[in-house]
Amino acid sequence: MRFLKTKLNGICLIEPLVHEDSRGFFFESYSQRDFEANGIQEHFVQDNISRSRKGTWRGLHYQLPPHQQGKLVRVMEGEVFDVVVDIRRGSPTFGQWFGTPLSAENKRALYVPPGFAHGFCVVSEVALLTYKCTALYSPLAERAIRWNDPKIGIKLPLEPDPALISPKDKNAPSLDEAEISPFF
Numbered sequence: 001m002r003f004l005k006t007k008l009n010g011i012c013l014i015e016p017l018v019h020e021d022s023r024g025f026f027f028e029s030y031s032q033r034d035f036e037a038n039g040i041q042e043h044f045v046q047d048n049i050s051r052s053r054k055g056t057w058r059g060l061h062y063q064l065p066p067h068q069q070g071k072l073v074r075v076m077e078g079e080v081f082d083v084v085v086d087i088r089r090g091s092p093t094f095g096q097w098f099g100t101p102l103s104a105e106n107k108r109a110l111y112v113p114p115g116f117a118h119g120f121c122v123v124s125e126v127a128l129l130t131y132k133c134t135a136l137y138s139p140l141a142e143r144a145i146r147w148n149d150p151k152i153g154i155k156l157p158l159e160p161d162p163a164l165i166s167p168k169d170k171n172a173p174s175l176d177e178a179e180i181s182p183f184f
Helices: 032-037
Strands: 002-005 012-015 019-021 024-026 046-053 057-063 071-077 079-086 097-103 109-112 116-122 126-133 142-144
Touching: 057 079, 071 079, 071 097, 071 116, 079 109, 079 126, 097 109, 116 126
Parallel strands: none
Antiparallel strands: 002 012, 012 109, 019 024, 046 126, 057 116, 057 142, 071 109, 071 126, 079 097, 079 116
16 A cells, blocks of 8 residues: 555555456455554544435545544545635644545545534435544534634535535535634
C-alpha cells in the first residue's frame, strides 16, 4: 500500500497494491501493520455500508467528543467525490477542505481522522461505499455542517440533486454556526 499525504494534516489517500490477472484482481484493503507503519494507530470498531444513486449528497457529518470518529472510506461499486473539512479549532487548516474521486476502478481509500467532517457526492449511476469507523455511532453526538457553506467553498464535479439530500443535511448549520468542540 502507498500512503499519500494530502494538503490537510492527517488526511491520507491510500493506494492498494493490486494483483491483477486473467481471473480478476486481489488486494489488501486494510492491514493494521501497514497503517501503524504510516502513523495511523486507530482501532476500528464499526463497519458501515452506504448505497446511493447519482446526485446524492451525504454529509458533512462528524461526531462530538468523546464519540468522535475516524473513518476509512472505500467505494466498492461506482464513483463518488469524497470530501473532508478540517473542523479542528486552532488547526492551521481549520475550515479548509480536501476532495478526491474514490471509485471501484481506482480502488483508493481515504483515511479521515477524528476532527474532520466527512461527506460525498455520488457521480456514477449508483455507488456502494464501505467505511470503517474508530468509534460507534452515537446519535446524540452526531452533527453536520452544510456542504455548500460559501466560507468553506467546496467545489463538486456534479451539483447534488436537492431531492437526494436529506432534510438533516439540507438544514445543517454553516461552519461558523456549527457546534464544534476543540479537537486540536
